[in-house]
Amino acid sequence: GAGVSQSPRYKVAKRGQDVALRCDPISGHVSLFWYQQALGQGPEFLTYFQNEAQLDKSGLPSDRFFAERPEGSVSTLKIQRTQQEDSAVYLCASSLSGRAIYEQFFGPGTRLTVL
């Protein structure tokens, strides 16, 4: 497809398990963002890549969160030793560069539930 895709769409994890969330951005989009969205809230920034370089990870809530984009295309957000407070929708967005970096196209999200 032409849009941003994410997998899995839903993930249920037991507390303490590790999870990996995948994002396939729009082809040609150099910028990739991860956001976390709690119920009833707007998305909140986690981390940003330009190509394969992670330029900003200031939004990652703890060192249990790790993101990578090794070839500048697909990205993976990994959460180690999941906690109940990690339950949220994780959104991936991609965009071009320059002024168009702000015109971010979002995927459908992965809904993570930690039991």
Place this chain on the structure above:
Amino acid sequence: GQQLNQSPQSMFIQEGEDVSMNCTSSSIFNTWLWYKQDPGEGPVLLIALYKAGELTSNGRLTAQFGITRKDSFLNISASIPSDVGIYFCAGPSGSARQLTFGSGTQLTVLP
């Protein structure tokens, strides 16, 4: 951090009515964006604004970049059932590349 305040939090309108919602900030934003999110989906970009005072339309949607750079408005004319959803304003804070989002306006269109 930067906060964007959206109002109203929720709206119930009759099909065919016009809708107006706004977004304010205590700090200047140089870019404003409006997104719509349907249940179980990611936000979809509606309109991007780059210049103070700019008025931009996308079909029945019109958005304005406030002259003070601290607010933005979104209007929807002749609402239809598929307009139902949550509308978010967003913008980059300072020199950041990531977007700061408001808390959203939930729109319900009654038949």
